[in-house]
């Protein structure tokens with residue numbers, strides 16, 4: 161079996177890294193992502209309506225049950241970053257008066273509009289018929305859609321997802337979300353689509369979601385193996401494409417995750433390491449837990465700094481922003497609206513900081529990681545505010561060393577390759593020294 | 605008492621990062637509790653009804669040396685969370701029994717969790733508010749949140765917080781809001797007698813002393829200010845927008861006035877003016893607080909605006925009401941809510957030909973010269989073209 165690392169469309173996006181060969185799952189994924197862009201850019205002929213919404217806490221099963229297409233602005237920003245387009249778009253937005261201090265996803269999106277809203281397939285993106293602002297885990301979303309509404313002047317509906325301030329979902333929070341779904345979101349979807357709400361369709365979609373989620377969790381947890389057959393950050397971002405975006409709840413996603421799981425099962429059986437753009441990793445030297453989103457403008461270069469050193473990510477939190485499935489949550493067709501509420505409420509950045517630290521601690525221990533690496537993103541307060549403390553806590557609780565690199569999501573001005581590389585190199589040295597120290601200590 | 609004496613007292617309170625007044629209040633009775641809160645809004649009535657003092661924490665200002673706090677934040681995050689951590693880590697808040705972190709942005713939100721880890725014995729609550737303003741949706745959610753807050757505070761203080769007590773506290777805060785409204789009206793009417801330096805310091809005093817004392821302080825100040833006969837200057841009338849969380853150094857406010865601008869409205873310390881009208885004092889007090897929050901509260905970037913047509917209309921109406929000639933958008937660096945909203949607000953101002961300028965500050969900004977120049981040029985241009 162062979163592999164091409166293709167186009168991830170993850171929690172916040174997608175990429176393009178060329179490799180000579182392809183796995184079946186990669187081919188399937190590419191086709192799926194392309195088909196969604198083709199459907200989106202062909203609404204004049206297919207008569208479909210478009211709903212723009214965000215990745216974390218997205219209501220894909222519900223959106224699909226109304227026959228709407230799903231467009232995710234973060235994904236577009238990432239696509240543009242991978243194609244080295246985002247820098248110009250961000251500067252266009254800044255020239256229009258947007259501050260250099262705010263989230264670059266927003267500016268990339270606004271800049272993309274100014275440049276004709278061209279989709280990655282080269283065709284113009286249709287204007288959304290509905291802005292579904294389901295804001296989970298980040299306040300920026302709220303203002304982002306106010307800005308988009310100003311531009312598109314289309315129907316906008318908001319789903320407020322309360323924050324888990326005390327690290328738990330209360331009945332009041334759940335009731336609030338369900339009430340909004342019933343009285344705000346569903347009526348808006350009915351109005352825009354012209355279709356009545358069909359709970360059975362929603363249930364069917366949710367059943368399929370749960371199936372795909374089972375397989376995804378299996379794949380992510382395969383990183384407990386030594387060597388790990390996957391990279392649970394750079395590699396996993398590709399795996400998350402379908403489930404975090406327009407495909408959760410579809411048969412295509414079920415098929416994709418089944419095939420992916422079979423491929424990884426095979427890798428485990430063969431004792432193989434993960435596939436990287438540099439080929440299969442044959443020597444696993446450092447196992448890391450990663451916190452924070454990746455950098456997209458230099459994704460490939462960034463990844464290379466890891467695999468060249470034999471560093472592999474065995475667990476990451478970014479792969480949980482579109483849903484935390486490895487801690488037991490599954491979409492539940494028997495309680496569809498409550499379950500959608502729990503899904504939104506449970507996304508990674510909607511969990512309070514102590515819970516996020518607990519999760520990282522568990523990852524470091526369960527995945528037998530050598531340390532925690534944080535990629536701190538200039539754009540993103542939702543992730544970044546508090547990360548230094550998270551690092552200190554993890555070091556204290558696990559004894560594993562932490563390290564910090566700083567980049568941005570889609571703004572190329574904030575990726576300093578030399579700087580990042582230096583930090584990583586010293587970090588790997590630190591892990592080495594720690595190991596030698598441990599060996600000496602245990603020999604005594 | 606003269607305005608100068610009152611403001612001198614306010615200045616002492618402002619500069620006292622050990623919060624001596626609140627400490628003394630607490631020390632007078634061992635059953636007393638103090639609850640800190642951050643911007644923008646918390647229902648202080650509920651604390652008051654439980655016999656607790658609410659203490660507004662607005663960062664460390666430009667005098668506090670931040671040593672510990674910087675170790676917790678990257679350079680691209682605003683100043684207020686780091687100086688707040690500094691206050692906590694240096695024992696300046698060691699008498700505070702609980703902290704409320706209102707839902708305003710991701711930084712404050714995450715700080716609530718950091719506080720839980722740093723001060724595990726504190727009562728720490730992330731105070732969520734609805735962005736849905738319908739009574740039976742956002743309203744019900746909010747009432748239940750208020751109830752949870754009430755129960756949490758009851759547990760902390762050991763005092764039952766009765767409906768009657770909340771109704772009484774609403775009365776006290778109604779008076780406080782009324783006086784603050786009067787103060788703002790008075791400044792807009794006679795800015796030569798009521799400088800923004802004074803208004804700001806009076807507002808700040810309200811953060812750190814019992815509300816009853818604040819009420820009498822406001823009354824005395826206004827009585828004295830009305831009697832003054834300061835000459836009116838040929839300043840232009842402007843509104844400050846975007847400073848609702850991290851506060852500018854006092855020097856910045858003074859510099860704007862010195863540059864030829866009378867500030868006739870602002871969004872500093874919105875908690876004092878968040879609820880715009882009288883909150884009813886009969887009936888279910890939580891329902892009344894919720895209704896006031898949903899239907900009669902100030903606007904800020906921390907809120908979701910339901911309809912595009914309404915974006916910036918609050919600011920616009922304030923401009924008209926205060927007969928302001930321009931708006932200064934002054935936001936803290938890296939403040940996502942203020943800076944994301946700013947382009948929408950400037951568009952609205954442009955639509956209505958309202959002159960405006962923008963700049964950023966930090967609570968510890970030292971250099972005032974550029975701001976004075978910018979504000980001065982702005983004031984000149986308004987005078988020239990009006």
Ligand code: SF4
Pocket residue numbers: 263264265266297298299300301539540541542543569
């Ligand atoms: S601030 Fe962070 S979570 Fe929010 S939209 Fe930007 S990148 Fe996404």
Ligand code: SF4
Pocket residue numbers: 682683684685708709710711712849850936938939940941942
């Ligand atoms: S200054 Fe702005 S970004 Fe910073 S904590 Fe306050 S609201 Fe949040």
